[in-house]
Amino acid sequence: MANDWDGWSTSAGAWIRSMAEQGDWTRRHVVDHPTQAACSPLPGELWLDVGCGEGRFCRWLADRGAIVTGLDPVGELLQHATTLGGATYVLGEGSQLPFRDAAFDGVVSYLSLIDIPDFRTAILEAARVLKPGGKFVVANLTSFATTIPHPRRRDEEGNFLFMAVDRYLEERAEWVEWADIRVRNWHRPLAAYMQAFLTAGLALESFDEPSADPAVPGGEDYNRAPWGLVMVWRKPA
Ligand SMILES: C[S@@+](CC[C@H](N)C(=O)[O-])C[C@H]1O[C@@H](n2cnc3c(N)ncnc32)[C@H](O)[C@@H]1O
DSSP, X not given: OOOOTTTTTTTHHHHHHHHTTTOOHHIIIIIHHXXXXXXXXXXXXXXXXXXXXXXXXXXXXXXXXXXEEEEESOHHHHHHHHHXXXXXXXXXXXXXXXXXXXXXXXXXXXXXXGGXXXXXXXXXXXXXXXXEEXXXXXXXXXXXXXXXXXXXXXXXXXXXXXXXXXXXXXXXXXXXXXXXXXXXXXXXXXXXHHHHHHHTTOEEEEEXXXXXXXXXXXXXXXXXXXXEEEEEEEOOO
16 A cells, blocks of 8 residues: 555544444544534635544534535545535645645644644644634644553453553654554644644634533543543634
């Protein structure tokens, strides 16, 4: 295979099955709602979803009347997205966006920055293609959740104990596997991400570490050591 995009091409079928139309547990119970609220697209606005995968979030934006472009380097995921519609799907990489400057009202990266090797250039690129005054909405994994693959430790009965953290300050990639998916995710300390957004000239407008409903199975454990964050960065007008 010429380029497996760190496992995403090989894992595309399993990823599509794991997402279905509702998304996985984290998306359904934690990250979807605040990311959607952060985007709040207006009808007719131009939105770009970087690392759109099989296009579920593009379809959500399009259902609100936005005119959506979804970008991903994995053709297998975009083929599926195209059959379901909602956006113009473009094969490409986050660190080399094939769009002109100031082309979009909004850019979203929904749990994709951890998958992009050159995240600093990808953030510069997102800022470049935003119109002045436009916003970059980022849902990402918290950095203390990405230092070790599968960091949640459980006892023999399966009860959640704690989240393991190690070598926090070292940027590096690790292979992670679950449900027939095997991909390489990047760990970076939170400071590395924040400095990259600031270097791109963006201004932080909101930052959230959303909780799960404790009544949902798994919600209480999630809230003890959460792994999702949502932030909005604004390009100065
Ligand atoms: C965890 S999935 C998230 C997909 C989608 N945003 C969602 O929330 O369902 C990460 C996505 O990043 C994509 N990706 C991997 N390398 C990338 C790169 N260099 N530039 C942009 N996207 C990339 C993968 O193909 C995959 O679709």
